[in-house]
Amino acid sequence: MLYISDLFLTCPLVEDRVGKRVSSTTGTDRFGDACIAYGKEAEKLAHKILELIALSLGLPAKRFVPFFEGKNMTFNRINYYRPCPNPELVLGKGCHTDTSSVTVVATNDVSGLEIKTREGTFLKVNPLPGSYIINLGEAMNVWSNGYYESSDHRAVAPKDRHRFSMAFSLGPAPDMMVEPLEELINEDHPRRFTGFKYGKFWRSRRHTSLLRLKEQNIRARHFKIRE
Ligand SMILES: O=C(O)CCC(=O)C(=O)O
Numbered sequence: 001m002l003y004i005s006d007l008f009l010t011c012p013l014v015e016d017r018v019g020k021r022v023s024s025t026t027g028t029d030r031f032g033d034a035c036i037a038y039g040k041e042a043e044k045l046a047h048k049i050l051e052l053i054a055l056s057l058g059l060p061a062k063r064f065v066p067f068f069e070g071k072n073m074t075f076n077r078i079n080y081y082r083p084c085p086n087p088e089l090v091l092g093k094g095c096h097t098d099t100s101s102v103t104v105v106a107t108n109d110v111s112g113l114e115i116k117t118r119e120g121t122f123l124k125v126n127p128l129p130g131s132y133i134i135n136l137g138e139a140m141n142v143w144s145n146g147y148y149e150s151s152d153h154r155a156v157a158p159k160d161r162h163r164f165s166m167a168f169s170l171g172p173a174p175d176m177m178v179e180p181l182e183e184l185i186n187e188d189h190p191r192r193f194t195g196f197k198y199g200k201f202w203r204s205r206r207h208t209s210l211l212r213l214k215e216q217n218i219r220a221r222h223f224k225i226r227e
């Protein structure tokens, strides 16, 4: 299978988040500034979603906030998929899960994102004007002690139009241990995962993405405690 997502750009976000500003990959300063401005707003939305998730789990709304204070691995990625006359022969982006807590995805009006169901089929996610698509990542799978799952998804190639997407991924600090929250562990719902260091997990995953392996080398489920 050939993969054709071409432009894979990590945009500057909030300065000095991971110790540097990655403006060298982004061309003009105006573009960089727009990315930073967008990132700040997307970050607010991501935190709002984390609040709703916390409340849905019976936790205080701000329960996830401390995980993102100071240095963290939040970034914004722009994907570009060029039109392809035979989209069925190629894939834009292979099936994967995000490592993040939540990812806020914005796209132009061309569809392409597909979510994998439990049965293994793919459902098309049609872009709605003025809306965002939210993907849950592996960190949320573990923090929620399995109450929330991370979604497997892929992007298929467009046939006759250009497609852009922007994935804002909210991740904790690299040296943070991601483990199930104590409040979500009890006799009826025992601890489901051991845990992992977020930075190490992210780096291992990055190698897979680059090699475009069929099966991701590292997943939260590899840290599952056998029942
Ligand atoms: O292009 C899309 O809609 C999805 C991109 C994506 O899944 C990602 O960048 O992690």
Ligand SMILES: [Fe+2]
Residues within 6 Å of the ligand: 096, 097, 098, 135, 153, 167
């Ligand atoms: Fe993704």
